[in-house]
Amino acid sequence: MTRQEDARRTDPRSFAVRAVTMLFQLVIPLAVASVTILDDGDIGDLVGYFLPLVIVIILLNVVIAYLQWTKLTYTVGESDIRVESGVLSRAARSVPYERIQDVSLEQKLLPRLFGLVEVKFETGAGGKDDLALTYLSESEGERLRELVRTRRDTAETQDAEETATAPEEAEVLFAMGPRRVFTFGLFEFSLAVVAVLGGLAQQFDFLLPFELWDLDQWEQRLAGPGQRLAGLGPLAQAAGIVIALAALGVVGVTTGIGRTALREWDFRLERTAKGLRRRRGLLTRTDVVMPLHRVQALRIGTGFLRRRFGWHSLKVISLASDSGGANHDAVPFGRMDEIAPVVAVTGFSLPPEDAQWARALARYRIDKAVLAALFLVPATVVSALFAREWVWLAPLAGLLFTVAQQWWRWKHDYRALGESQLYSRHGWLSPSLAIASRVKLQSVEIAQGPVARRRGYASLALGLAGGRLRINGMPVAEARRWRSAICDSLARTDFSRLLEEKGAPAP
Amino acid sequence: MDETDELTPLDPRYKSMMRLVAGILAVILIIAASIAEFAIPGWTGVVWLPVALVAAYLVLYLPMRRYVTRGYSLEQERLRVVRGVLFRSDTVVPFGRVQHIDVDQGPLERGYGLATLTVHTAGTHNASVSLPGLAHEDALAMREEIRAAIRRDTQ
Structure with missing residues (x-):
């Protein structure tokens, strides 16, 4: 461990990246301005005034970017990392190694072309106050990450052995090739893009040479040259509708595949000495490490359609923030036998065969359906009597949907309390299974509304770091039994101790 | 850890404090109701009476219930x-x-x-x-x- 007290600057190329980004940001306002200014009048005259101004603005930006670059320094100290920045007002921030939860590297498209990374020091402050260095060379980023990890370990445990294993040899737990990403993309078909297209059509319909939403005009159009179309008969019209739907389907599938490929390209999940390391992304490549001892719970999800084909996903609920969300995709799209080894690595386990699964009380489901009916039946009757012909179908459909949903969820939602874990299987179109460790919960709340009190059931709301876990429709006595059992497990270990234990699996 | 566990009640002064807060709210409600009564010709009490009931509920009953349930x-x-x-x-x-x-x-x-x-x-x-x-x-x-x-x- 050598002393490095000298202040360093970020990579010189980051100045270039910044300047290019600034230029790109300038191009759009300049283009807009030139359209409005140069729209009329003497172009030659105006360019005379305009061009020097543009050049001055660009130069000014470059100078500012340069000054900012020279004034941004970071120091890797003995006990902390310090970053000083600011041209006019100076800011200095120091983060002690013990407070750094993790170092993540992120590459956006432009920095990636230059071989640069953004290094983020996660302090658990919720992501917004984290320290970030833009940009360092890839090797420098890697070096900082290793350095912070080894420093932190020595600061915490004085364990010299662990620092010796600096270049980590990694065991690949899960990877997705192009084929798998493509299959994943097929299931990521999104109707959202269809809605966006519809919205755009509505926004920009003034660009179309006719009124898009006026049925009378459509009829007229069809009566003119479209008469031929209309004359083709219902079969041809049906074929037209099918073709239109197919076109929308193709758009949805293509965007699904495109978005998935951008996000998941060359997905690799590895087991390293510090935890699970995940790299993915086509243009923006992210590299995240999830320390194993910080894993709070797991969520195994699937989709309505993908379940039929045996595809599932595994998310890790952890304290570290993953660019906003605390849910890390560990296995975004895989078979259960691919997920099981990852689950084992996290120290959790899949529900055992003999788990005591229990459903929510039937009364709870019935009450929910009845409550919905109390609003929707009168709504149906009133709209059937007073509103236009078809409106009453909407509340009726809502009612049928609710009843079907409650019945389905009564059939499929289960809970179980194991020796060291608790399980909750819930959801309707995209069911998921939450696996939480009993000792890693924070609080237990029994909540009862006025109906629930009368009918003798309760909800159990569990405080989980980085996630939500709520089990509804439990008999009150059982909710109390669960709570006292969970509290007994909680009392045995202090939470901060759980966080300190390096790579300790959930007991 | 169960139903059998004795719960410690809150300080009795908390009840008075909730009464005071509710009282301030009730005064505002009653002033508003009085203005409405003035606006409606003839002292019918259509606004005043329900508001007085709500105020009584807020000041007399609710703080007691809240105190007992906590x-x-x-x-x-x-x-x-x-x-x-x-x-x-x-x-x-x-x-x-x-x-x-x-x-x-x-x-x-x-x-x-x-x-x-x-x-x-x-x-x-x-x-x-x-x-x-x-x-x-x-x-x-x-x-x-x-x-x-x-x-x-x-x-």
Whole structure:
């Protein structure tokens, strides 16, 4: 461990990246301005005034970017990392190694072309106050990450052995090739893009040479040259509708595949000495490490359609923030036998065969359906009597949907309390299974509304770091039994101790 | 840890404080109702009567119910907070899961010598559990007790 007290600057190329980004940001306002200014009048005259101004603005930006670059320094100290920045007002921030939860590297498209990374020091402050260095060379980023990890370990445990294993040899737990990403993309078909297209059509319909939403005009159009179309008969019209739907389907599938490929390209999940390391992304490549001892719970999800084909996903609920969300995709799209080894690595386990699964009380489901009916039946009757012909179908459909949903969820939602874990299987179109460790919960709340009190059931709301876990429709006595059992497990270990234990699996 | 556990009731002054807060609200309601009565010709009492009933409910009945339904216990190194008239909630936070503790006093609370104890946990749900209506010295003593338990556990 050598002393490095000298202040360093970020990579010189980051100045270039910044300047290019600034230029790109300038191009759009300049283009807009030139359209409005140069729209009329003497172009030659105006360019005379305009061009020097543009050049001055660009130069000014470059100078500012340069000054900012020279004034941004970071120091890797003995006990902390310090970053000083600011041209006019100076800011200095120091983060002690013990407070750094993790170092993540992120590459956006432009920095990636230059071989640069953004290094983020996660302090658990919720992501917004984290320290970030833009940009360092890839090797420098890697070096900082290793350095912070080894420093932190020595600061915490004085364990010299662990620092010796600096270049980590990694065991690949899960990877997705192009084929798998493509299959994943097929299931990521999104109707959202269809809605966006519809919205755009509505926004920009003034660009179309006719009124898009006026049925009378459509009829007229069809009566003119479209008469031929209309004359083709219902079969041809049906074929037209099918073709239109197919076109929308193709758009949805293509965007699904495109978005998935951008996000998941060359997905690799590895087991390293510090935890699970995940790299993915086509243009923006992210590299995240999830320390194993910080894993709070797991969520195994699937989709309505993908379940039929045996595809599932595994998310890790952890304290570290993953660019906003605390849910890390560990296995975004895989078979259960691919997920099981990852689950084992996290120290959790899949529900055992003999788990005591229990459903929510039937009364709870019935009450929910009845409550919905109390609003929707009168709504149906009133709209059937007073509103236009078809409106009453909407509340009726809502009612049928609710009843079907409650019945389905009564059939499929289960809970179980194991020796060291608790399980909750819930959801309707995209069911998921939450696996939480009993000792890693924070609080237990029994909540009862006025109906629930009368009918003798309760909800159990569990405080989980980085996630939500709520089990509804439990008999009150059982909710109390669960709570006292969970509290007994909680009392045995202090939470901060759980966080300190390096790579300790959930007991 | 169960129904059998005795809950400690809150400080009786908390009831008076809730009455005062409700009273201020009731005065505002009654002034508004009186203006409405003036606007409607003839002293019919169509606005005044229901508002007076609501005010009586707010000032006389609700603070009593709220006071009776609230309670806490510190048994077995666990903070248990029970509250809610219509929607009941019964929360347990083991001392070992407390991240930090606040004791707050608003201006009214200071007048009555009361305080609110808030414990923060790392959980997303129930990230902070607050217990209002404690005598100030009780709140401080509870904070010390929880803090001592945390220090003992982490050493």
